[in-house]
Amino acid sequence: MSDVSLREYQQRVDDWIRKVGVRYFSELTNLAQLMEEVGEVARIMSRTYGEQSAKPSEEKGDLADELADVLFVLACIANQTGIDLTAAVQENLKKKTSRDQDRHRNNPKLRMKPEPDDKPESDSKLGDFDFTIT
Ligand SMILES: [Mg+2]
Numbered sequence: 067m068s069d070v071s072l073r074e075y076q077q078r079v080d081d082w083i084r085k086v087g088v089r090y091f092s093e094l095t096n097l098a099q100l101m102e103e104v105g106e107v108a109r110i111m112s113r114t115y116g117e118q119s120a121k122p123s124e125e126k127g128d129l130a131d132e133l134a135d136v137l138f139v140l141a142c143i144a145n146q147t148g149i150d151l152t153a154a155v156q157e158n159l160k161k162k163t164s165r166d167q168d169r170h171r172n173n174p175k176l177r178m179k180p181e182p183d184d185k186p187e188s189d190s191k192l193g194d195f196d197f198t199i200t
Pocket of ligand 1: 103131
């Protein structure tokens with residue numbers, strides 16, 4: 067799929083729902099779907115960047131796919147409630163910029179955090195070590 071604007075994406079989701087999905091789930095069902103998809107993102111994040119480990123039977127998960135699932139359900143909720151996400155994100159970013167002009171820059175706690183690219187060791191690096199318990 068080539069680059070797509072948020073507005074185009076909302077339209078594509080609407081087309082998909084009408085052609086493939088038959089109709090939108092109710093708003094409350096989609097809210098539950100959104101929580102389910104956010105939970106799937108949380109599971110991957112917890113195991114990849116947090117202290118939680120995966121169960122032996124558990125699949126690793128695909129963060130990009132789960133984030134796309136979240137975006138899909140968000141677009142569904144926006145479509146069925148008449149929200150133009152393009153306008154909403156533009157207004158939201160304007161609000162955040164105005165409200166937080168100096169807030170984060172003056173937050174000393176942010177200087178103590180690791181850089182975003184300081185990733186913890188992933189499970190794949192565990193293969194480099196011998197975990198034999200003696
Ligand atoms: Mg999912």
